[in-house]
Amino acid sequence: MINDTHCQQFLDFCEDQRNLSANTVTAYRQDLKAFLIFYKSTDTGDNTNQQTVLRYLRYLRNAKRLKPSTVQRRVMTLRACLEWMRQFKSGSPSPFDGLRLTFRSPKLVPRAIDANTLKHLLKNEESNPVPKHSFSKDAVTFLIMRILIVTGLRIGELTGLNIKDVFSQDSKIRVFGKGSRERIVYIANDELYAEFVKFLHWRRASNKPSAQLFPNRCGERLTPPALRKRLKLLCASKNITPHLTPHQFRHSAATQLIENGVDIRMVQRLLGHASLATTEIYTYVSDQALQLTLVRADVLSRLDPGHSKTFNIYKLLPKRSVAENHANRPGMFVVGDPQAAESVC
Known part of the structure; x- marks a missing residue:
């Protein structure tokens, strides 16, 4: 027993x-x-x-x-x-011997953040200016958000980073993910890289240097619950409802990369997925983009001028914020594209 x-x-x-x-x-x-x-x-x-x-x-x-x-x-x-x-211990047979249990979990669509919300959230306002000599709590939070959307890090991976994990002229970060698997992520944006370098100089020149990369107000390691609380307060200040979670930034990073033609195996490597099947959940959004493109092309209307062209495009898509993302595709935020990031950040 x-x-x-x-x-x-x-x-x-x-x-x-x-x-x-x-x-x-x-x-x-x-x-x-x-x-x-x-x-x-x-x-x-x-x-x-x-x-x-x-x-x-x-x-x-x-x-x-x-x-x-x-x-x-x-x-x-x-x-x-x-x-x-x-x-x-006992050596007796397991109660599971002979049992055939089946678990059917629904295939959930990743809750990515739509492009307009990202633009509003990442907009550099007076409340979160780029600092020159020191970084306030809000400035660190603002920096973390952009690192999440570029790297796709899990919240535990980000808060567990140490200063020594940053190398190669501060453009690469060594991450230890699930299963103690090591991988490298990159700061693939010129403006973000420049701010990240300033942040590192500030951390290394601190009066109370510590190992952790992202400290809290007391100089200790920033914890995942504390970061979630910061993001919730930031969303409330910008009237974003419901509030966003750090893991949604990971979904958004993968979705944006897949939407912009990045090979899925590269996305798998960036996210640190052990199996490609885990990364393939993000191809669902790409299927929606394909569907939207086909509806816009409307081949039947071009072949048959009498065919109505007033079809409502949203009837083919689920009522999700991601549909609005595709509808506003010309303004989509492209991860790693300096010009696009410059217009957003």
Whole structure:
């Protein structure tokens, strides 16, 4: 029977021997805690068997009404723990032996930020001027936003950066992503690069130098929750609703690159995806762009002058902000294009 001691031993095994990341171990801990609460509440007196697993699965789906991806993660965490118990503890068969579980998660479209919102958000106003000698909290936030849209970094990757991770005349940044995979991202914009160099000089010349690249007001490392709060306040000040999240900048970076013809394998390398299939979710937006181009061309109207040309183009597209992005394509923000970035920033 699985208990708190077994769960803690399994978590120690994941952290010490499998060398899993702190975030993964935290997620495992939450998943196992949720199962133990369910297991103790049922109190059937039986060992963890197939019926227990199936009851837990129904509980997650029907009673808790969790998302399919969350249900799958919690069940797979339980399976990994029981497999570990069989191998290192009891040696008894796993309740998952003989079970064929199917998880069908909906294919979600990435929530990219439309071009007009990006322009408004990245517009350099008096409230966030480019500093000359020092960087305020707002100036650092403004710089971080543009780095996110150019590099596609995850929020944890960005806040985990150290000054020593910047090299090659301050134009390249070494990033350690999921699975401790190392990759290089680039500051591919002249104006942003010039400001980033000023920021680095300010950090290196600080009276209280520290290892982290992006500090908070107290000089400590900026945390993901603090950055999310900063972005939420900035959106509120610019009347952007609903407020944006840092991960939407990652989606927007990938979407803009795909929309502007960058090879998908290059986008995969930039984002640090282990599988190309993960990057392919961004091709959906490209399909929308193709659809919009075909509607604009309207071949049938050119071949048959009597055919009506007043078709509403938006009927072919879902009612999403990304459709407005395509409708305003001449003003689209092009990542890495100095002229386009200059007009936006």
